[in-house]
Amino acid sequence: MNIRYLCCLFLLIAPVSASAVAPNTLLVGAKLFEHEWQSQNPVLGSDGLGPLFNATSCAACHRQGGIGGGGEAEFNAKSIGIESIQIQGNGLTSTRLAEVISRFHPGFVMSEGSIVNVLPLVHHGGTELSRQLNNAMKAETAAEFAESGGPVDAAEVRIANASPIVFEQNIDGYQVRITARMFGRNTTALFGSGLIDQVPDKLLDQQVRIQNHHPEISGRPSTLRDGRYGKFGWRANVASLFEFTDQACANEMGLQTRRKRQSSDSTNRSYNNVAFDITDGQVTALAQFVAALPAPTQYVPHDQAVRSSVRNGEAAFNRVGCAVCHVRDMGVAKGIYSDLLLHDMGRESYDLNHAEPYVVRRKLVSNEVEASVPPQPIPGLPVPYYGLATVLPLPDPFEKEIDAPPGASGGSSFEFYAPHQPKTLVSFRLIDSEWKAGEEDKNNNRRRSPSGGTRVDLYERIEMETTNFNQEWRTAPLWGLRDSAPYMHDGRAETLLEAIAMHDGEAAGTRDRFLSLLYENRQDMIVFLESLVAPQSNGQPLMHAAQ
Amino acid sequence: MRYVARVLLLAMGIGLCPFALTDELQWSTPLGELPGENRDQALVVVLITNDVSTEWESGRVSRRASFAEKCWCGKSFLRAVSDVPSGFFHPSAPVYWQHWPLGLPHLLTGGEKVTGPGRCAVVVTDGFYRILEFFVGVPDRGELTVLIGDAEDTRRWMRQHTKQPSEFTKQIADRNRQRINRLWKLELDQQLVAMGESSQQKVAGPIEEAERFTEEAKVRLRPLAMQLQKVYLKDVQLRFGLTELSDFERLVILEQHSATRLAWTSVMAPFIAGADLRSVYEDLVEIVWDRKMMSLRRHEDDSASDDALDNWISRHGDQDPFAFEIQLPRLSRSGQRQRVPVSEVAERRGLGWKDLDSEIKEVPIRQVTTRELATWLTRHERRPIDVSRPSHARFLFFRSATDRPYPIRDGEPPARSITMIRQVKR
Numbered sequence: 001m002n003i004r005y006l007c008c009l010f011l012l013i014a015p016v017s018a019s020a021v022a023p024n025t026l027l028v029g030a031k032l033f034e035h036e037w038q039s040q041n042p043v044l045g046s047d048g049l050g051p052l053f054n055a056t057s058c059a060a061c062h063r064q065g066g067i068g069g070g071g072e073a074e075f076n077a078k079s080i081g082i083e084s085i086q087i088q089g090n091g092l093t094s095t096r097l098a099e100v101i102s103r104f105h106p107g108f109v110m111s112e113g114s115i116v117n118v119l120p121l122v123h124h125g126g127t128e129l130s131r132q133l134n135n136a137m138k139a140e141t142a143a144e145f146a147e148s149g150g151p152v153d154a155a156e157v158r159i160a161n162a163s164p165i166v167f168e169q170n171i172d173g174y175q176v177r178i179t180a181r182m183f184g185r186n187t188t189a190l191f192g193s194g195l196i197d198q199v200p201d202k203l204l205d206q207q208v209r210i211q212n213h214h215p216e217i218s219g220r221p222s223t224l225r226d227g228r229y230g231k232f233g234w235r236a237n238v239a240s241l242f243e244f245t246d247q248a249c250a251n252e253m254g255l256q257t258r259r260k261r262q263s264s265d266s267t268n269r270s271y272n273n274v275a276f277d278i279t280d281g282q283v284t285a286l287a288q289f290v291a292a293l294p295a296p297t298q299y300v301p302h303d304q305a306v307r308s309s310v311r312n313g314e315a316a317f318n319r320v321g322c323a324v325c326h327v328r329d330m331g332v333a334k335g336i337y338s339d340l341l342l343h344d345m346g347r348e349s350y351d352l353n354h355a356e357p358y359v360v361r362r363k364l365v366s367n368e369v370e371a372s373v374p375p376q377p378i379p380g381l382p383v384p385y386y387g388l389a390t391v392l393p394l395p396d397p398f399e400k401e402i403d404a405p406p407g408a409s410g411g412s413s414f415e416f417y418a419p420h421q422p423k424t425l426v427s428f429r430l431i432d433s434e435w436k437a438g439e440e441d442k443n444n445n446r447r448r449s450p451s452g453g454t455r456v457d458l459y460e461r462i463e464m465e466t467t468n469f470n471q472e473w474r475t476a477p478l479w480g481l482r483d484s485a486p487y488m489h490d491g492r493a494e495t496l497l498e499a500i501a502m503h504d505g506e507a508a509g510t511r512d513r514f515l516s517l518l519y520e521n522r523q524d525m526i527v528f529l530e531s532l533v534a535p536q537s538n539g540q541p542l543m544h545a546a547q
Numbered sequence: 548m549r550y551v552a553r554v555l556l557l558a559m560g561i562g563l564c565p566f567a568l569t570d571e572l573q574w575s576t577p578l579g580e581l582p583g584e585n586r587d588q589a590l591v592v593v594l595i596t597n598d599v600s601t602e603w604e605s606g607r608v609s610r611r612a613s614f615a616e617k618c619w620c621g622k623s624f625l626r627a628v629s630d631v632p633s634g635f636f637h638p639s640a641p642v643y644w645q646h647w648p649l650g651l652p653h654l655l656t657g658g659e660k661v662t663g664p665g666r667c668a669v670v671v672t673d674g675f676y677r678i679l680e681f682f683v684g685v686p687d688r689g690e691l692t693v694l695i696g697d698a699e700d701t702r703r704w705m706r707q708h709t710k711q712p713s714e715f716t717k718q719i720a721d722r723n724r725q726r727i728n729r730l731w732k733l734e735l736d737q738q739l740v741a742m743g744e745s746s747q748q749k750v751a752g753p754i755e756e757a758e759r760f761t762e763e764a765k766v767r768l769r770p771l772a773m774q775l776q777k778v779y780l781k782d783v784q785l786r787f788g789l790t791e792l793s794d795f796e797r798l799v800i801l802e803q804h805s806a807t808r809l810a811w812t813s814v815m816a817p818f819i820a821g822a823d824l825r826s827v828y829e830d831l832v833e834i835v836w837d838r839k840m841m842s843l844r845r846h847e848d849d850s851a852s853d854d855a856l857d858n859w860i861s862r863h864g865d866q867d868p869f870a871f872e873i874q875l876p877r878l879s880r881s882g883q884r885q886r887v888p889v890s891e892v893a894e895r896r897g898l899g900w901k902d903l904d905s906e907i908k909e910v911p912i913r914q915v916t917t918r919e920l921a922t923w924l925t926r927h928e929r930r931p932i933d934v935s936r937p938s939h940a941r942f943l944f945f946r947s948a949t950d951r952p953y954p955i956r957d958g959e960p961p962a963r964s965i966t967m968i969r970q971v972k973r
Contacts, residue, residue, distance in 0.1 A: 144729060152729075153728065155728035155729065155730065156728075156729070158785040158786065159730070159785075161785075162785055305626070346788070348788045348790070492785075493786070494786075495806055497801070497804050497806060497807075498786050498787060498806075501786075501787035501788060501789075501797070501801060502786075502787065502788040504788055512797075515797055515800045515801070516800075519619075519620055519623055519665065519685055519803050519804075520622060520623050522803075522804070523623065523687065523804075
């Protein structure tokens with residue numbers, strides 16, 4: 001492919017998003033997008049690709065309808081989510097729990113000791129043991145997987161989804177039963193991402209207000225912990241395209257960035273990457289290249305019958321209510337067909353990397369405490385890439401280090417069930433901390449600390465609303481739809497008909513109205529949806545035009 | 548391979564411009580004999596729907612209605628026909644179009660004309676009604692072209708292996724295998740193995756012995772369908788998120804789209820190819836629809852066959868009780884499965900289903916087809932009854948020939964019916 005030609009084409013097609021970017025940056029970004037990363041980066045002195053990675057380049061997965069498009073099911077990112085844990089036996093401590101869970105897969109136990117219920121099952125790399133463990137997990141599902149790592153097609157995605165993974169063992173006197181399931185995320189198309197990045201939050205708020213009056217639909221923004229709205233990713237849990245790119249480097253290719261650590265191999269905890277694998281300049285160039293990818297278009301052939309079908313199909317699309325969530329225009333993102341809000345898609349669409357809890361109110365509160373040492377800098381909030389996992393409650397926080405034999409102490413059983421909704425509806429986030437040395441306070445408003453000072457902590461009190469966060473998904477933009485099969489967050493739907501029929505939850509009424517249309521109207525609607533194609537040049541996908 | 552026929556026609560210089568004769572589409576009589584001169588090369592495209600035949604409609608208006616008005620998917624079907632390249636329609640290899648409306652008339656649906664979502668299947672046969680291809684749903688743009696192309700391939704393979712039908716079965720299976728996913732491939736292979744191991748298959752008659760060949764296909768059909776049904780239900784559950792029994796109506800609507808049953812038909816087709824559609828269509832359609840349907844009136848049907856039911860009633864005395872038995876649709880005939888459960892107390896008191904079956908078999912009972920029943924109701928100007936709703940009417944009990952039929956339904960506890968039968972018998 002002629003990268004230079006491709007960049008010129010982008011500049012012609014997407015002048016709005018690309019206007020502020022130097023052509024050379026785009027060229028660098030385009031090259032990086034297709035660059036085949038290797039392990040070891042002598043320039044930066046880092047480990048380069050990996051140790052765990054889903055692909056060796058961005059373009060390996062983002063390829064449908066041209067560079068930057070979506071990916072087939074074979075490129076799906078996979079994860080294993082624990083639905084339930086039941087452990088019978090006395091004296092279970094945190095340490096023991098971690099040991100027991102590690103027998104299932106050590107990746108659920110974090111390096112600092114906490115245990116989470118979701119484990120990304122990265123396609124490639126890692127130690128021999130890591131690969132064996134991952135293969136064992138895949139074998140449990142009875143699905144067939146491609147060389148590239150994901151299920152070979154939508155049918156295999158469905159098999160993987162439908163296969164419960166059950167781990168039952170007696171471990172050192174503890175009767176353990178863990179039920180889990182494989183989940184998948186389909187590669188999203190990146191066309192038009194630069195425009196999505198420019199959609200202001202107020203437009204999302206506007207959609208929320210509109211939907212507040214709707215009897216069935218109630219979308220909500222993905223409220224991130226730092227107060228911003230998320231717009232990227234299936235869970236809309238990433239606020240900006242730059243962060244999305246940054247995280248993709250670290251999570252998909254094991255390219256550690258200044259902000260994001262690469263995925264670590266749980267079977268090789270001592271391993272440490274000593275430097276970044278990709279520079280800020282490179283991440284920026286990549287993000288700017290992606291931002292400059294043109295938005296998809298509508299392609300309607302000259303055939304009068306097809307034109308008529310597209311017209312009727314769009315009318316039916318609006319009539320049955322698809323357009324309530326699949327909003328055609330969101331500011332500069334013309335023809336996006338998404339409100340960028342999260343919607344409950346029903347229980348068949350759950351995934352244990354859940355959406356961000358719905359924050360409805362934030363309030364600043366301060367708290368003054370005695371302190372002997374100045375506060376440590378507040379670390380930046382980790383931004384979850386696939387969505388949040390649930391941290392398991394520890395069986396006995398006071399006996400974390402005690403390694404007692406079964407029956408000695410502690411509870412007689414441990415149970416965990418993955419939550420469907422937030423457990424707590426109020427939380428506090430430390431956002432600032434100020435330490436004051438212990439001197440006489442003239443106003444006598446501050447307590448004197450015998451240990452040397454006081455610390456004033458500024459918290460954000462966060463109030464949340466209950467939602468079924470495992471089954472909330474960002475309304476998938478429909479632009480470029482024809483060139484982005486399979487559909488749904490995990491690529492389980494091979495056809496548009498399947499995708500529509502799988503809409504449930506808030507969308508159940510709309511789905512039923514679609515099904516109650518006359519057959520011809522349903523077909524027209526599918527013809528309309530198929531007219532939404534990847535960016536075109538003379539009716540051909542962009543990649544072909546550039547070749 | 549499936550485009551061979553098309554390519555041959557192209558080579559003959561006939562061209563592939565879209566078929567523009569839709570308005571002039573000539574519909575031939577269902578089950579009618581085809582003209583002898585081109586029969587060897589002819590194809591019959593049979594559109595089967597659950598529309599009600601005009602035979603059961605009263606008044607002239609309905610009989611004059613156009614095809615698009617008489618067939619729920621007529622407009623879409625004609626559009627699909629218009630997409631078939633004109634090269635497919637050559638005088639020396641004519642395509643005959645037939646519409647078989649097999650919906651139950653209002654006489655058997657409680658007087659209602661609309662009885663649920665539209666159903667559609669397309670079967671392509673040769674000029675002797677031997678099944679070449681089978682398709683469930685309304686063919687979309689291009690699909691009819693592929694179907695006809697496939698039918699030509701099947702016919703060619705059939706001709707190559709007239710003495711060894713299992714060979715063309717394998718060839719169809721090899722082609723269809725490319726179109727289905729791994730689970731369906733496994734199922735197809737299992738069925739092929741089962742067919743090879745079947746002692747019946749080893750002595751299977753050549754294709755020319757149409758009657759014997761068809762009978763063997765019929766014997767295979769129901770167990771094959773029952774096996775495929777399990778895979779199909781799991782498949783659609785995962786593909787369309789159908790999880791509840793109440794989702795059945797959604798499935799029926801989805802089956803209007805060809806992709807829904809494509810894998811099922813791809814696996815089924817090799818095993819019914821070559822069978823005479825005229826003999827197997829009732830089984831086939833009931834299996835796909837899992838609903839009772841109305842068979843077509845055959846040319847050999849005459850008033851004598853219409854009299855058969857009256858004669859049977861007369862033989863048993865007009866004033867005596869009798870019953871008609873209406874069989875469940877083919878796939879649902881697995882014992883007590885669909886009958887509403889009866890409490891143990893009722894069973895002990897002799898008010899269970901077994902008691903009903905033994906009581907009703909003590910009166911003259913005759914199995915009736917939907918055609919016989921509808922004809923009889925028409926003849927005697929009886930009020931419509933609903934044989935399917937709210938649940939299947941397994942029996943119609945008559946105190947006497949002049950009495951109104953009392954439907955005994957699978958969804959209603961049998962106690963009341965048993966009591967009534969016992970009272971009448973006394």
